[in-house]
Amino acid sequence: MNGARSLLTTLVDQGVDVCFANPGTSEMHFVAALDTVPGMRGVLTLFEGVATGAADGYARMSGKPAAVLLHLGPGLGNGLANLHNARRAHVPMVVVVGDHATYHKKYDAPLESDIDALAHTVSGWVRRTLDVGDIAVDAVDAVAASRAGVVSTMIVPADVSWNDGEPTEPLPAGHPAPGIDDDAVREAADALNSGVPTVLLVGGDATLAPGLSAAVRIAERTGAKVLCETFPARLQRGAGVPAVERLAYFAEGAEAQLVGAEHLILAGAASPVSFFAYPGRPSDLVPQGCEVHVLAGHSGAAAALEQLADDVAPGTTASVAPLMRPDLPTGELTAFSAAAVIGALLPEGAVVVDESNTAGVGVAAATAGAPGHDVLTLTGGAIGYGMPAAIGAAMAAPDRPVLSLQADGSAMYTVSALWTQARENLDVTTVIFGNGAYDILRIELQRVGAENAATPGPSALRLLDLGSPTLDFVKIAEGMGVPARRVSTAEDLAAALTEAFAAPGPHLIEAVVPSLVNT
């Protein structure tokens, strides 16, 4: 058996059954093996950043790793931004990067580059397989390592793929989930019982219903305030799910949410810091004098919260959000009326992939009482995440509708994701918020105190503007095989969404909304 087939067989044996790929010459043996090893679904993407984002979305919704097949250093480079987001989301993923044959590297052929250095910047586990006999062992280890919530990267030279060999029998590998730290639970309970203002910040695996229920039970009994990390990998919310407020993106908002806290308990979330630094403003958002307690890391946070809830709030159950949709608005579309339309129509069980950025400012409030749904967010801040992640989410949850909320600027990063949505006939409805600008940067230009920020000059504004020419997402989507329409009133958005949710397969709606910033 050659190395490629051994690798593929091992991945399938380990439960990895989807591979998002953009292969090249050095991966052709892996590609050929797809027809001889049953059980792996190969999905072509037209750009590596789509493959890595799709694997992230898949992992968030399935809880298990997908494989990604990339071509040498440039292929990995193209996939890095969404691997960065995946690293921040603590999702499992197995990235296979083909490399030149071992003996070919010294010739410094045109595609030679330092793959290992790139891989280490985003991966929790990296290994270069140098002998075909090791490839099954390496694949077992890669999958096991990834299940702890990291990107595992296997670098596989072409000759290791094409050589035949006797695979070494893999040893059982495992990264057991961390146990509950009883001391940390006791310390958190003491803080909660102290009677002083306490905030419980949840993240990691505590943003699904069980962790949220435990957190809300604690809050309802002790008077603590529950907040959710700003960018959860996967947040369950809506009617029937305990509601938690997310920590604000802008530091001023987060400071207001945390003001007065004397204890801050971290359950799966990192200690709150400003997304960016701003002149004269603090980076660390923990209020002065507030004591920070780490209850649990991103993995095992839900279990620790449940033990804590049984300690401080025994026998209670958490309140849940009621079903409460906004009325359908009418008239010219705005960011807020678009959000209301979405809140009014969001289907039961939807998966909302949210990269709507500034234009999505009203969505969280408008959907708080919609039927239960999941939200996937931009964990690492590297834009170009949403449309690829929607591919993976739709494949992991084929019976659930996926709503991909997308900013126009971010959409252009990985727009070819639409083609894969069409090819795989995925049930993804994409709403592009078309405000014709990098609106977030128009806001940030002022917030960072840049010179002339109040009255920016034409050169600066031109770098933040997406007009001239206007992007026509209807044509772009149709050019990639996704039916699309443009709307500029709330009524038309409602009609378009209703139709898209009713029909299987991908759809795109360009929702024209005004910029939030006057320029």
Added chain:
Amino acid sequence: MNGARSLLTTLVDQGVDVCFANPGTSEMHFVAALDTVPGMRGVLTLFEGVATGAADGYARMSGKPAAVLLHLGPGLGNGLANLHNARRAHVPMVVVVGDHATYHKKYDAPLESDIDALAHTVSGWVRRTLDVGDIAVDAVDAVAASRAGVVSTMIVPADVSWNDGEPTEPLPAGHPAPGIDDDAVREAADALNSGVPTVLLVGGDATLAPGLSAAVRIAERTGAKVLCETFPARLQRGAGVPAVERLAYFAEGAEAQLVGAEHLILAGAASPVSFFAYPGRPSDLVPQGCEVHVLAGHSGAAAALEQLADDVAPGTTASVAPLMRPDLPTGELTAFSAAAVIGALLPEGAVVVDESNTAGVGVAAATAGAPGHDVLTLTGGAIGYGMPAAIGAAMAAPDRPVLSLQADGSAMYTVSALWTQARENLDVTTVIFGNGAYDILRIELQRVGAENAATPGPSALRLLDLGSPTLDFVKIAEGMGVPARRVSTAEDLAAALTEAFAAPGPHLIEAVVPSLVNT
């Protein structure tokens, strides 16, 4: 003066007057400074890989560095593939990567990553500026280093941009071009005069008319064979320019070109190696027993060749290619008839950016006798180069028509380059060879000896196929503001090209051609 303004002022002083940008929050002070420092043209791209590819194309045609402005690690990651190509092209470029404020890094905010590690994989010079007083010095050094033909990467923390400071006076910096190695010239002359079969392989700065003239003079006098490296950064050719054959991409072809050579003289080119390794085939393409002589590296190769020509072929002048165009073909379009149409109509002084890959197989022969033109090629093999490079080439040579020959698969990597072509109203005519497949990989699948390669299975073929759904480049281009049409006959291609060359501004022609591979 704040750091951003100091940086911008210094870059302009050093002759850098174009900046391809996709900025974020950490670069807002640089963006604002564009309105206070005259002399820098900021050009927005919708993806970082477009910015880096544009800077490469600009450098190849202008001979000088452009600046690139990128946002943190993910922005640099998105730009890496075209920085890889630029590294292989030995072009000057100054990449400015904004980073978190110095004091903010320890908080591991969501966008934090190892920028330095990424930068080192593609850059010949990397520096992180830690004090605003140093930024002018660092910028002078970056520009000087880049002029030796490397990517210089400056990592600029946000607080260094926004702090005010007294800039340290830069020391004069320089990287003088390497002088001619007289011993190497003598050794090459001896080889040429030895009377045994000798090949002169030219590359680097010897692929413009002066170097080519010297090489052809040498060949015509001594009987040596001149070959050009497979992927020259910029090759001058066509009527009035000495003609050289390029070393073939596939190793079998290159071996046939080199067979029998007893001396191989490298003038700006690397010793020939196979692009990829193939089972049972050599990586090193130098014939057994052939002696290799290094006349010059990529820089200074033309000068060394001129001295060598004056030594072995004094008083001669080189033959040049005659003006000789193919007749305009008719009928259904094929890769070869499309090439003939291009050869028949290529305007005088055109800049041809060639990422046509397999479908462009006939273009070199068909344009050999077209009026003098330049060809930019995919030096590093990282696809997604052509449409961005066309931006830079058009800006560096605004009076020359740019013809961007593009494979459909590669086009989708950085397709948003079309939007920047439209915004800047660049005179770029893009021809997409639409064969609906990664044809090169269909060929490579067989060449690497993959199992079942002769009759690949449906899973393998599906990963190499760009149909289902068919990409509609006319809609995609129109969606980004570039007028477009689709042609499937030679007559229609001729009409479309004639019209596009006559009208200023960008145009796109989707030329539907059959795949070269039967599947």
